[in-house]
Amino acid sequence: MEAMENVGYYNGKTGPIEEMMIPMNDRVVYFGDGVYDATYTVNHIIFAPEDHINRFFGSFAKLQIPFAMTKEELLNELQKTVDKVDPTKSMMLYWQTTRGTGMRNHLSPDKSVPANLLITVRPIPFSAIDRKFKLITVEDTRFYHCDIKSLNLIPSVLAAQKAKEAGCTEAIFHRGDIVTECAHSNVSIIKDGVFITAPLSNLILPGTARKHLLTLAEKVGIPTAERDYTVAELMDADEIIVSSTGTLCNAASEIDGKKVGGRASKVLKALQDAAVADFEDYMKVKFADYAE
Numbered sequence: 001m002e003a004m005e006n007v008g009y010y011n012g013k014t015g016p017i018e019e020m021m022i023p024m025n026d027r028v029v030y031f032g033d034g035v036y037d038a039t040y041t042v043n044h045i046i047f048a049p050e051d052h053i054n055r056f057f058g059s060f061a062k063l064q065i066p067f068a069m070t071k072e073e074l075l076n077e078l079q080k081t082v083d084k085v086d087p088t089k090s091m092m093l094y095w096q097t098t099r100g101t102g103m104r105n106h107l108s109p110d111k112s113v114p115a116n117l118l119i120t121v122r123p124i125p126f127s128a129i130d131r132k133f134k135l136i137t138v139e140d141t142r143f144y145h146c147d148i149k150s151l152n153l154i155p156s157v158l159a160a161q162k163a164k165e166a167g168c169t170e171a172i173f174h175r176g177d178i179v180t181e182c183a184h185s186n187v188s189i190i191k192d193g194v195f196i197t198a199p200l201s202n203l204i205l206p207g208t209a210r211k212h213l214l215t216l217a218e219k220v221g222i223p224t225a226e227r228d229y230t231v232a233e234l235m236d237a238d239e240i241i242v243s244s245t246g247t248l249c250n251a252a253s254e255i256d257g258k259k260v261g262g263r264a265s266k267v268l269k270a271l272q273d274a275a276v277a278d279f280e281d282y283m284k285v286k287f288a289d290y291a292e
Contacts, residue, residue: 144203
């Protein structure tokens with residue numbers, strides 16, 4: 001069978017994303033009542049699936065969504081879907097589960113109603129590792145369950161749009177003086193040779209790239225600290241790092257129109273090289289061949 005350019009999956013049915021449909025009464029339509037996760041795939045290899053599936057299971061468990069698949073069964077469905085697309089391109093693999101289908105009602109449906117599973121795979125390049133990001137800061141007005149990768153993303157959508165309109169790549173959230181994360185990434189800093197990132201809590205998403213960078217930093221001899229830091233510390237950092245599965249470890253050159261970072265290039269390079277090597281070792285491809 002010829003490989004597809006992209007593929008959509010909904011409760012076992014597959015086809016081109018543009019042709020797929022979901023029921024009007026899927027609870028995602030009215031309430032965003034679900035959770036999601038995503039990672040990249042190249043040559044039909046899924047990057048770090050265990051990390052993403054574990055986070056996915058943690059997210060829907062916190063919302064008490066009755067997802068019936070085991071982790072192994074879900075991975076099998078993801079892999080079967082990935083195997084349908086062109087293996088020569090970098091693809092974003094996305095999946096979500098919602099609290100079933102039923103007439104609109106704020107109350108959850110009976111637990112006998114099965115959860116829905118949606119999967120998409122479509123071409124998206126990685127961000128070149130040497131690309132410098134321009135950022136803006138935005139007051140974090142989200143709710144207090146940011147550790148759950150839920151489908152309720154309006155504050156992040158608004159912040160991302162605001163960043164785009166300002167000619168920037170990402171928006172950094174802060175609650176008062178304390179930096180939390182970005183609209184769809186984690187943010188960390190390097191100061192005096194130390195890799196510093198916000199501690200895990202209900203105020204940030206437990207990013208898989210963030211987790212890998214902490215491990216990789218220690219591996220290459222860079223001390224780490226998981227602690228709160230302020231907007232003032234952010235602006236005065238030697239380097240500012242935006243991390244996600246698609247960016248790995250990009251540095252910032254500007255925040256709110258002010259030049260930042262650029263004072264710990266050797267430390268930054270060591271961390272970026274480690275991130276790229278980790279990806280290439282896992283995926284058996286050259287990262288640069290799939291970056292924009």
